[in-house]
Amino acid sequence: MIDRIEHLGIAVNDLSSSEILFEKLLNRKAYKAEDVESEAVRTLFFQVGDTKVELLEGRSEKSAITKYLSKRREGIHHIALGVRDIHSEILRLKKLGFEFINDQPKAGADGKKIVFIHPRSANGILVELCEDRDEESVEEEE
Numbered sequence: 001m002i003d004r005i006e007h008l009g010i011a012v013n014d015l016s017s018s019e020i021l022f023e024k025l026l027n028r029k030a031y032k033a034e035d036v037e038s039e040a041v042r043t044l045f046f047q048v049g050d051t052k053v054e055l056l057e058g059r060s061e062k063s064a065i066t067k068y069l070s071k072r073r074e075g076i077h078h079i080a081l082g083v084r085d086i087h088s089e090i091l092r093l094k095k096l097g098f099e100f101i102n103d104q105p106k107a108g109a110d111g112k113k114i115v116f117i118h119p120r121s122a123n124g125i126l127v128e129l130c131e132d133r134d135e136e137s138v139e140e141e142e
Helices: 015-026 064-071 086-095 135-141
Strands: 002-011 032-036 041-048 051-058 075-083 112-117 127-132
Touching: 002 064, 002 127, 015 041, 015 051, 051 064, 086 112, 086 127
Parallel strands: 002 051, 075 127
Antiparallel strands: 002 075, 032 041, 041 051, 112 127
16 A cells, blocks of 8 residues: 655756755755665655655666656656555556566665656656565565
């Protein structure tokens, strides 16, 4: 079951200057910076109420964020929805005709298991499903 908007992912060209901008805009400091090697991105998180804002900077030409920014301007890249059981949500959504970019969840930033729904089956929006991961599942999926 989808139970919340977990975060909004925003693609940026320069994480350092964007951090300053968002600190001013949101009137708070980021609580976490993290490299996600599997996605070739550096992330920065801000907590805003029950939701987060994630800034994403590509770290190589292979990064989906780098490719995204080569075709588009900086801005919202994806919406992430929090779930309690990512595997059952994948099955439920597949039965309803949603297409996934990857069929199995993988380790993502901020202690989450993640999987992406392809934009072509979600009105052009990249949707990420996120589940809090425990340490045992991290080892299994990395």
